[in-house]
Amino acid sequence: MSLRFASLTLAAALCAASAAQAQTDYPLTIDNCGFPISFDGPPENVVAIGQAATEVLYALGVQDRMAGTSLWFNEVLPEFADADATVERLADNAPSFESVVNKRPGFVPTMFEWMVGAQGVVGTREQFADLGIPTYIMPPDCEGKDNLVGADGTRLAPFDIATLYKSIEEMAAIMDRAERGAEIVTDLKAREAAVVERAEALDLPDASAVVWFSSADMELDPYVAGRKGIPAWMLERLGLRNVIESDEEWPTVGWESIAKADPSVIVLARMDRRRFPADDYERKLEFLKSDPVTSHMSAVKQDRIVILDAEAMHASIRLIDGLETLAEGMAALKE
Structure with missing residues (x-):
């Protein structure tokens, strides 16, 4: 296990006694980018569209409930290699709508609205909803952003890392892994603070x-x-x-x-x-x-x-x- 997630193992052990309190209370409804999605229980046959969404799921330890992944930019992180080997790669880039729905997914998270959205390359949220499939766009790609302007969208407000942490916590709640999600966010925030401190010490004002x-x-x-x-x-x-x-x-x-x-x-x-x-x-x-x-x-x-x-x-x-x-x-x- 890499040092990146070593601290999470200790945190998980220390929090084991309170883990039951972090279980998701279903039915769960989330307003995701102005689109309500609901779950009666932890979804199965999850198909992730985008490496970011996939690796969050791997970090949450729910690869056994995944039926597919797609849209990759880099090789999988080494600590997730074993998990990735058990999940089918539907496409290196954008998967077809049919390849996704043929997996009968109970949840389709994506890192980009241009994959699943008003002009979705894979499909629209309404198309998936008509089949009873809840879709989820990671908030960094929709909050404070207009994806209908420009090839990759236009920012209406500067990116806020809080939207990434929100993504991890919401996906964790959906998958009934809230405790794990909180541990990941805590670790990332600590590392963020530490690296900013190191950069400030360089004193490069111009x-x-x-x-x-x-x-x-x-x-x-x-x-x-x-x-x-x-x-x-x-x-x-x-x-x-x-x-x-x-x-x-x-x-x-x-x-x-x-x-x-x-x-x-x-x-x-x-x-x-x-x-x-x-x-x-x-x-x-x-x-x-x-x-x-x-x-x-x-x-x-x-x-x-x-x-x-x-x-x-x-x-x-x-x-x-x-x-x-x-x-x-x-x-x-x-x-």
Whole structure:
């Protein structure tokens, strides 16, 4: 077991006596992103659409009640490898509506509203509801956000990590694992506070960054993190200024504009999916070092480039992992 969850084992033992008090009182009804969902008991045959939702379920220890998973960006966390081996991968990217409903799921959680929503790639919430299947959108992707504007939605308010913690606690309640959910949230909050303290100790008052997720083509403008999304929250928590000012989740911005801003640090997403050429972080590195515009940026010339797993840039249990890796990379700014 990794150190990330070792503390949870001790906490679980200490809280065993009170675990019965944390059992979910069914029937349970939750207002999820303006859509009410109800459960008469712990759901079976759960199909998760999105790595973030899946790994929350693995952390809750309910893989035995899962019938499928889909939409992955990185390899599963090592501590969840055994759990993942028992759950069918319906698709590496978006699954079909039929592949999901054929599992007769009692619960379909997703990390993105564009998977299951008004313009859902997989289906709408109404389509699933008509079949008696409750769907759940993780709150970070719907609260304070308009997913009908921009390719990946537009933030109406800055990302709040409280929505991630809410996701974990609500999914835990749905699955009758409230005690476990509380332990996970407590651990993540403690790690968040610790890494912020380490970053503040670096005392970098004028440091800036840009976060490059991917590009539809290497010759096209990159998808970079907007100023109100999850990566922007990560930068702000660690005292870095995001040089991108768009409210879109992942706007495309020209390299000339980025080079003019000359960020102190460039953050690159590493992922195992290959939807676009720039999904390969090594292709990103090659581009930065060879392009006549980007090769003259200070961060490129001085090798101030941090590689983060794409899933650590999402509202997932890996988010604090990403903060910790980014804080380690920031130390190079003191050299």
